[in-house]
Amino acid sequence: RILPEYSSTVIAVDAHTTATWHGFTRFLDAGKGSQVSGMSELKKYFSRFGYLPIPDTNNFTDIFDKEFQSAVLAYQTNLGLPVTGELDSDTISTIVSPRCGVSDTKTHNATFHATKH
């Protein structure tokens, strides 16, 4: 099913989850162009671990835009996941998994600046 680039498929979801990050499972299979209520919280997660710069407005949107897709691609590369650019099950299960608080990229303003070997 090919979605026109900027149409938005609004997915009704229950926004109230309490477990740390467990609520992110509701974004399963979201991809570019989709809009899911609460996706801004997931973007904060990506920002915290170095994949998304904080916008000038200081607020993230709920839209799965091009910039967020780049962040997802970088995350998948960094975590050794299949690089799909979508929130597939491997990616979501890694996102909700407990982890170390150290950013994956130590320079916040660059998407990927740790020196990989």
Added chain:
Amino acid sequence: FAYFYGKPRWVRQAPVVLTYAFSQNNMISYISLNVTRTVFKRAFSRWEQVIPVSFMEIEDYPSADIRIGFYYGHHGDGQPFDGVLGVLAHAFSPENGRFHLDASETWALDFETVKSRVAVDLESVATHEIGHVLGLAHSSVKEAVMYPSLSPRSKKVDLKIDDINGVQALYGSNPNFTFSSLLASEKSSNKG
């Protein structure tokens, strides 16, 4: 493996000895201090085996190179913890030495006695954070100790080749280190 930006490391005259201490006011009570010491000693020794750096516990927390404590939520470093699971711990790159663990977790030494579904292995997280203290960033190799995520009720303490190559590129190799000595110690610790 990866390094922090600028590839920071502890620059000391050989023999390199880094001291560590526990924050007496910020410990968890359900694991005794002695047992916690034993766990951390084992975690430090895994890195000692591969690089020419040794670690020594001291009492004087403020003067230690590596300062370890368990904290809830906001704890003064701008990186608040977030309750059960989520972020488990963090440590700062050289030569900062701060090493914090989330006191909200259910820290476990083994999963026979601790039945909780959200139990987190203390030794695995300690071994991972020591890698950060030494200068390693996160690895994309899932089996590596320096991989960023760790599932509840799972244990990952044995350094993998990715971890060893990374830390040895920073500090050189421990002269007594051989991969066979590593495998031997893995076997003995698994039997233990």
